[in-house]
Amino acid sequence: MQEIFEICGYEFNKEEYVLEVESSGLTWDINSSKKVIGLNTGCGGRWTSRLWPTGHWIKLAQDLLSNGYEVILLGGEQEDGKNKFIQKESGAKYFGYYPLKIFIELLNQCDTIVTAVTMAMHLAVGLKKNLILFNNIFNRHEFYLYGRGEILEPDFDCDCYFTPVCPNNCMQYLKPETIVNAITKLYRA
Numbered sequence: 001m002q003e004i005f006e007i008c009g010y011e012f013n014k015e016e017y018v019l020e021v022e023s024s025g026l027t028w029d030i031n032s033s034k035k036v037i038g039l040n041t042g043c044g045g046r047w048t049s050r051l052w053p054t055g056h057w058i059k060l061a062q063d064l065l066s067n068g069y070e071v072i073l074l075g076g077e078q079e080d081g082k083n084k085f086i087q088k089e090s091g092a093k094y095f096g097y098y099p100l101k102i103f104i105e106l107l108n109q110c111d112t113i114v115t116a117v118t119m120a121m122h123l124a125v126g127l128k129k130n131l132i133l134f135n136n137i138f139n140r141h142e143f144y145l146y147g148r149g150e151i152l153e154p155d156f157d158c159d160c161y162f163t164p165v166c167p168n169n170c171m172q173y174l175k176p177e178t179i180v181n182a183i184t185k186l187y188r189a
Helices: 002-007 054-066 077-090 100-107 119-126 176-188
Strands: 036-040 070-074 112-116 130-134 149-152
Touching: 036 054, 054 070, 054 077, 054 176, 070 077, 070 100, 100 119, 112 119, 112 176, 119 130, 130 176, 149 176
Parallel strands: 036 070, 036 112, 112 130, 130 149
Antiparallel strands: none
16 A cells, blocks of 8 residues: 555555445345354456365354354355355355445445455455455565454465466465464454
8 A cells, every 4th residue: 555655646644445335225134243254255267376275165164153253155156156065064154146336235244354365355445344364476565454454374385476376275274273263363352
């Protein structure tokens, strides 16, 4: 953010994103008396090296549910089949995929978003949501979370920077328990 501001001739003073949410009138079966954790399971087709294994998403959803969180699965059309499978295996809620304005509205129902570096990451920052950000191919210093989250990287020394497909599948080394611990720490703070 600081560099973008400098390029434009300004000084970055932690200005927030501006993102307005329009109501579609839709309602979702979300228990908002619990902390709502949104799991954005995709990452687009350009850099699939960012994909986290489906089995890890299932385990994370199960662990979060057993710890009393409300868990919803997020993604686009590309993730629809995977999210239906994760829902079936984990018990997490999945409401389908939506056009962008409704997707933003659904993200806004969450207290925390877990995602790789994706559009959902930017939307979560714009919505001022807590964010657990998976990163493996980009410079972690490029992201500013406004004190509302944590950047997690695989516990594996990999040099797949900007690589569309990681030859080591290094995201498998970012374990579900690491994410559960980060979320627990976030809510303890």
